[in-house]
Amino acid sequence: MPTSEKRCFKEALYEQFARIGRALANPHRLELLDLLAQGERTVEDLARETGLSVANVSQHLQILRGARLVDVRRSGLYAYYRLADPHVFSVWRSLRTFGETRLAEIQQVVASYFNNRDSLQAITLQELKERLAEGNVIVIDVRPYEEYLQGHIPAAKAMPLEELEKRLQELPRDQEIVAYCRGPYCVFADEAVALLKQHGFKALRLSEGLPDWQDEGLPIEVGGESR
Missing domain, CATH: 3.40.250.10 (Rhodanese-like domain)
Known part of the structure; x- marks a missing residue:
């Protein structure tokens, strides 16, 4: 395989992984994943829990959905969101644990x-x-x-x-x-x-x-x- 083709392959591959990283790189979206780990929730429920507007929560959920981290079920006027797969929580839990061991600021915030x-x-x-x-x-x-x-x-x-x-x-x-x-x-x-x-x-x-x-x-x- 020519070097140029290998480079295109690598860039295309890591770009797909980066989609997940970009979706996770927001504190509100991490909180939404943490809430959805408890079970299926409507946009309105999530807005009340997070103190965000319904429109803002909807935007964050669309980004998470675009990265295949959440799924949606529609019933009447309501959209019910859930984690797309149990492994989504495993990823967040690993990130949480890694952050606790690497960032002293996390422990300071928790302790305060x-x-x-x-x-x-x-x-x-x-x-x-x-x-x-x-x-x-x-x-x-x-x-x-x-x-x-x-x-x-x-x-x-x-x-x-x-x-x-x-x-x-x-x-x-x-x-x-x-x-x-x-x-x-x-x-x-x-x-x-x-x-x-x-x-x-x-x-x-x-x-x-x-x-x-x-x-x-x-x-x-x-x-x-x-x-």
Whole structure:
């Protein structure tokens, strides 16, 4: 193959990989991927969660869709977006982990926001898996109920953060309670654990979230208890 043809091949090949890099190179689009890892969402839902306009969210989603990172399902007047493939979350999780190890600024930002996290004991995915197998832990999912329905850790009880204080009587006081939410930068689990400890419960937060659990190949359940 002539050198010129090899060069054209290389440029065409790496340009396609660069499409993915360009799609990921925006903080709002990374946040959208993180939210879509919880389950399918409408543009309007995503706009409310991110504080962006519907038009702005739509533009970001079109870029993600152009890079084949998200898919869309239309129903009536609404467009429902989802991750195109489970590997999309794996890519974001790898980027997140790499950033945490290479950029001190990430740790500084996290530390400045989660200023009391050191006082909240955490449990890893593997440790939770082992304790669930032993049957000596209660797991609560403190995300919004709609996200719980789309997937949750088996045996986890749906207890959205805004309902938790009113439902403390449903939880046993003689067992350890693990709260989990969307991921390591989600505050729901931290707030849940702080509330539980305030009321005398022994509580831990899961160090990561439901998408990380699933990314490890661990089972999830879909649907849930009636309300």
